[in-house]
Structure formats: C-alpha cells, structure tokens
Amino acid sequence: MIKQKLDAMLRLIDEEGADELILTDPYDMGYLLGYEDAFATIATRDSITVIAPVLDYYRAREMLESDVTVLGYASYKMNAPDDIKMIDREELMRMLIGGGNKVIEVDDTRNWLISEVRSKAPNAAIIDVREKILDARSIKTQQELDLMRRAAKITLESLGDVLEEGLHGRRERDVAASIYRHMIEKGSDGVAFEPIIGSGRNGAKPHHTYSDKMIDKTEAVVMDIGARYRLYCADITRTMLLEESDKFAMDVYHAVKDAHDQAIKAVRPGAKARDVDAVARKVLEEYGFSKYFMHSLGHGVGVEVHEKPFVSPSSDDVLHENQVITIEPGVYIRDRVGVRIEDMILVTSSGAEIISK
Missing domain, CATH: 3.40.350.10 (Creatinase/prolidase N-terminal domain)
Structure with missing residues (x-):
C-alpha cells in the first residue's frame, strides 16, 4: 500500500x-x-x-x-x-x-x-x-477500508461493554475512561478524538466532552466515540435513552433517526454533498426541529477524523465511490435534551453501506 x-x-x-x-x-x-x-x-x-x-x-x-x-x-x-x-x-x-x-x-x-x-x-x-x-x-483502497472497519468494530464492541457495565449512577468522565480502556484492550492505537459523553442538558452541547456530572436514568446520553487503528479513525455517535426517558426525548430521537435514515438513502456516487445535507434538514423541518440542527450533516473520515468530502449546506464536494463519510444529524435544545446519531457510510457503486452497524 x-x-x-x-x-x-x-x-x-x-x-x-x-x-x-x-x-x-x-x-x-x-x-x-x-x-x-x-x-x-x-x-x-x-x-x-x-x-x-x-x-x-x-x-x-x-x-x-x-x-x-x-x-x-x-x-x-x-x-x-x-x-x-x-x-x-x-x-x-x-x-x-x-x-x-x-x-x-x-x-x-x-x-x-x-x-x-x-x-x-x-x-x-x-x-x-x-x-x-x-x-x-478521500478515495479509500481496500486495505484502508479494512483498517477502518476494524476501527469501527473496536468502537462498537467497546460501547457494548460499557453499556453492559451500565450508565446510571456513573459520572460522565468515568464512562469516557471506560470507553478508552476497552478500546485499548481491544487493540486500538488510542482514540481518534476525545470522547463525548453528554447526559441530559450536557447532551444539548454539541462539543461537550465529559464532566463530573452523574448520569440519571431519566436522561438521554449522547456518546460520540471513535477508536484509531493503525492510523485510521472511526467516528460513531449513539444517543442512549434509558428506561425512564421522557416522551419528548423519545420524539426528538425518532425525528433525528428519520433524518439519519433518509440522508443515507440519498448517498450515491455523483450526489452533491450539499444535497444529501439538505435531505436531513428537510426531514427535521417537517418535525419542527430544523432550527436546532446547528452543524453540518457529516464529513469524510480516514487518517484524520475530519477530512474531505464535507457534507454541509455550503459544500461543493461531490461524492465518489469508496469515500467514507459520516451522516450525523442532531437536535440540541438548550437545557432540555440533545440527540445525535452518527454512522460511518461507505459510498458504493450502487449507493451506500453502513460500516458502523
């Protein structure tokens, strides 16, 4: 290579x-x-x-x-x-x-x-x-894709381990430390970026990292994490709704999930990145949440966690086969709730493949 x-x-x-x-x-x-x-x-x-x-x-x-x-x-x-x-x-x-x-x-x-x-x-x-x-x-070789799949696998397995340990009653920083430890144990070369563990109101801060705040069982928890494996990055976000989460948080979650799913369906070679971004914004507008989506829909991933192409309203990039991008719509309502769902998407000859299932 x-x-x-x-x-x-x-x-x-x-x-x-x-x-x-x-x-x-x-x-x-x-x-x-x-x-x-x-x-x-x-x-x-x-x-x-x-x-x-x-x-x-x-x-x-x-x-x-x-x-x-x-x-x-x-x-x-x-x-x-x-x-x-x-x-x-x-x-x-x-x-x-x-x-x-x-x-x-x-x-x-x-x-x-x-x-x-x-x-x-x-x-x-x-x-x-x-x-x-x-x-x-931005165009990945098969060997690069193999490394990125491995980084994603380490990330998701580490998340699963942390969820088995439980979130309720733990500090955000303790969860972040557990994520890091599990990634290292599973073979990662560190983290691709500092983990984000945002519970409740902290989840409504897109660039929150972690704090001493205790996670309550009624709160949504935004977990944005990524392992690095042989220089290649993963970038995955899950929002966990615990057993006592309120109905409003669940409504926001379903809106973001719909925007996420519809945007992935728009991914294909030749698609304009800004058009894919527009699909997610249109869905959130229909739910009444578009004004709370305050960042671009996604970006390329590789040896850097943010690289070409950029999926935003102002992007001039066009998608090509074998690019890996993120799709990560989010809704952030201050002092109430934050929800983001992010997957790594491979642009294939016929459309899209989710690397981070």
Whole structure:
C-alpha cells in the first residue's frame, strides 16, 4: 500500500515539472508512509528521505520500508549512537533548499520549514499540491477500508461493554475512561478524538466532552466515540435513552433517526454533498426541529477524523465511490435534551453501506 501511494504522489513531481516533493503535514505523511511523526519527508524520483525526531529514530526505522532513508533530527548538534544517522537544523535546511529550482509543498502545520525555504531560496518555485493529496486521501483502497472497519468494530464492541457495565449512577468522565480502556484492550492505537459523553442538558452541547456530572436514568446520553487503528479513525455517535426517558426525548430521537435514515438513502456516487445535507434538514423541518440542527450533516473520515468530502449546506464536494463519510444529524435544545446519531457510510457503486452497524 505504501509503495502504491508513493508512486502516485511521485507522479506529482513530473506533473508539476518539479524536482522534489516536500511533505510536512503529519496526516499526509501518515497516509503515504504509515508513519506520521516525522518533521518532514523529502521525495525525489530516486529516493525517499524521512527526517524523524532523534528520540523516535528506532521506531521510525521499524515502521518504514527498507528503501526509505531515515535521518534522526535534533535542533542542535548532539551525541547519538553510531547507528543513528543524525542531522541538525542547519543540515535540515540545507537539504530542503538544495533540492533544485522547484519544490512541491504540502504544508499545514509546520510553516516554519517552508518559510525558511522561501527566505533562503527566494528563486525556488513553491507549488502547493495539498488539495491533490487531500482528494487522493478521500478515495479509500481496500486495505484502508479494512483498517477502518476494524476501527469501527473496536468502537462498537467497546460501547457494548460499557453499556453492559451500565450508565446510571456513573459520572460522565468515568464512562469516557471506560470507553478508552476497552478500546485499548481491544487493540486500538488510542482514540481518534476525545470522547463525548453528554447526559441530559450536557447532551444539548454539541462539543461537550465529559464532566463530573452523574448520569440519571431519566436522561438521554449522547456518546460520540471513535477508536484509531493503525492510523485510521472511526467516528460513531449513539444517543442512549434509558428506561425512564421522557416522551419528548423519545420524539426528538425518532425525528433525528428519520433524518439519519433518509440522508443515507440519498448517498450515491455523483450526489452533491450539499444535497444529501439538505435531505436531513428537510426531514427535521417537517418535525419542527430544523432550527436546532446547528452543524453540518457529516464529513469524510480516514487518517484524520475530519477530512474531505464535507457534507454541509455550503459544500461543493461531490461524492465518489469508496469515500467514507459520516451522516450525523442532531437536535440540541438548550437545557432540555440533545440527540445525535452518527454512522460511518461507505459510498458504493450502487449507493451506500453502513460500516458502523
């Protein structure tokens, strides 16, 4: 998978008439190399060099293929074992600047690297191909889909374990901690994002995380969780209505579930993302809850928990086969109740498949 992706990215060098491809975004490096903790990656037609933190050198060497050169980076001259190939900041900048008169730049988070290239090599052409890589990331290979299915399976099994333990009488943070523990025990590489456990009024805060609040058996509980497995993310939300939940909360739940189901039916290759979003909003409008739906309907998922395509009223994205998106309508009525239902959806040749059943 790594060689296939890198071959595709190296074609960008020829397409853009450039000398090298410089990657500095962690998620792009994770996507292309399976290792996301490098400071930078320099790819030419003949070689791939990864600049890794010196403290992470051995792990990088284990994770990367044998034909990838790994250099240990420290910002200043320092001693290191003989088997670590070391460079410092000065040598790193010399490598970035000395690659030729054209540089392809993919940069989101480490702007200082490219800023130094611009200042020290003003004649170098900086060509940003970030969007091309994001487009490539949005179409999943079979191997990527297998990893995402595994992340979803870990997430749902962990949720099942926590529900068996019970929610009533526990603090939100205790439930969040249990989710995390079960995911790790089941093989995840951590969480894709900080868990959201919002009970009662807290469920009406879309970006609530967790608190010391005790969960009462009359309250709806919004649980937005996701495992990360070999760099790939899951993102799933369930709203639990306990045995004593009031009728109004149940009415809101059924409205959100209907919007969720109808939106999934609208997913297919060639569909405009904003049209899928509009389906869910129309359903909630019919129930009288549309003004309480305050976010986009969904987003792509992959090595990042939020990536292309984006399913929102303002999106210009069009859905393509083998993209994985979320469908997550929600209703948030302040000081009363919050309900969100979110599934991971694979765009298939004929429509949609729910990965997170």
